[in-house]
Amino acid sequence: NEVSAIKIMSRDVMYVNESDALEDILPEVFENRPLAVVVTNSEGEFVGYFSPEDCMLASERLKFYGSSV
Helix, strand or coil: CCCCHHHHCCCCEEEEECCCCHHHHHHHHHHHCCCEEEEECCCCCEEEEECHHHHHHHHHHHHHCCCCC
């Protein structure tokens, strides 16, 4: 019995563009708490992703550099 990916995949994913500033997207990430943040380029192609741990590290780095996130 085959199970398709659509039946078990998570849809709790946020998409952002690689040119989006972290200061702009992190508040939404922390509010919505997606399982992953998928990063795309201007053509909508996959570039990479942030895990929840990556988002925490980015937030800490921004605070270190004086951001108000």
